[in-house]
Amino acid sequence: MTGDGVNDAPALKKANVGIAVHGCTDAARSAADIVLLAPGLSTIVDGITTSRAIFQRMRSYALYRITSTVHFLMFFFCITLIEDWQMSAILLILIALLNDAATLVIAVDNAKISQKPDKWRLGQLITLSLVLGTLLTAASFAHYYIAKDVFHFDSEKIATVMYLHISSCPHFVIFSTRLSGYFWENIPSITFIIAVLGTQVFAMLISIYGLLTPKIGWGWGVTIICISLGYFVFLDFVKVQLFRYWSFELTAKLWPSKTRRTKLQDRKAYAINHARIVGNISKVRKVVIMSRVLLAFKKKSSTKAIEV
Template sequence: IGAQLGIGTRACQAEGLRDGNVAQNPENCDLYARVLPEDKHRIVVALQQAGHVTGMTGDGVNDAPALRQAELGIAVASATDVAKAAAGVVLTDPGLGGVLTVVRAGREVHRRMLTYTLNKTLKVFEITVFLTLGLVLTGRFLVSPLLIVLMLFANDFVTMSIATDRVRPTPAPQHWDVRRLVAAAAGFASLSLVFSLEFYFIARGAWGLDGHQSQTLAFLILVFTNQAGIYALRTNASLWSLAPSRWMAMTSIADLAIVSLLAGLGVLMAWLPWSLIVLLLASSVVFSVVLDAAKRPLFKHFAIA
């Protein structure tokens, strides 16, 4: 039966689990025979101890411990109330076809959360170091309190649209590793910081900007690089390989248009020449390509996505 289903032919008896022999190497078994209710929980634990992400389906009261223990416990439509309460997901249609939908939806949500976490951590690093270095090097704050508030609205407006983004689910399950995520975000933030500081000081000198105009420039840099980071990190492949969702594209365009108009017309901030705004926008697009190229080796090094 295992061969016909494509599961495998290595069958083991559940007695080995109780003796602690097979639990050390659960990969040695494709099937378990003579399984008692408590053995289901032991199988899940053994697989987890071996580093696997486990899923468990069941319908009876005796399945409840294993359903609770597994990362993804799935109760079928005809399951008892106890099994449904223990499971993380309850199928509403007969059969197991809904499992594929559950796994795909879960991995899509995980990818969106990964994009949000990486980008949010990146921006915390970049903004903090950018403003601190700017204060040390120039002796004044690079962004006024009003522009800080506007920047928070502008950046969060686009960041929230990640929840609607079109994503590709990963082919294999993943675990969260905060240290790896923070380390990768710090690497991306370093690249973004180099671009931001370099453009700021070069443009300020080339256009002869005064203090208030320099604050507007810093504001636009931090808003535009936020967009570059979101689009570069939203997929494992090239940034142009997957189109964003309609809502994400619309919020990005609206965000860029509003902050550019405010800066160009001098509303709520000192005005900037339109030539400088266009140059910054074009440079941010180029920077997103650079960030996209650096993404692949960093993702591989830190085993992300």
């Protein structure tokens, strides 16, 4: 409901979304949910577009943050219990700082605007975060044991390898969590790209030249970055497939609740009723077609009889 006068105030108050247009009275302004500060109704479209972009950025941040947290906690908790190995505090602080620097630029990202109204799908969000976090943890264990058992690195050099891996592999995932499709379907902003890649260059230089930790050289540094890029493409494919085959029924099974079960039953009943209606319409259509065919044959037979 849109309005600008005193007589519109009751309707604006009762409407689901009351919009007071530019130059409205104080009564309409106080009763409305949204007040337009520019003339015309095109501002409503701008408001919807901006709000959907904000929602996409919030969703991207939540998915990336939960994924990186699951990966970080799961790996360090398990590796501490299994191998009694720890990373130095300075490297952990650097990982946290670079992680925060990468997530801050989500606010200026080129978000993809949804064509339909958005809503939080927490079951889908948590499940996808757990899947991506678990796969990242598996990659971290692979890096650790390859450096330890295959190349026989000491504990400090392993810390350098793991620092570069943890600073690069999860950070590249932020390009995937931006949207539900493949990462190349929407190009991020220049500021976003520079900030994320800048953190990778900083972490790689520290690891290669050993500024705060034993150096591993260009060979290992470039190899770890390339592996992180390849693994990022694999995780993006997993994300797309999960989004593609996800359904509300799967959400209700994985994260059951009374509300979801009731909603699922209502959807199934609606689907059955809709299928029945479609089937009845199809039967009626077939009967009508057959009636027309029989009528045409009958008319043709009558014409031949008259000619004879």
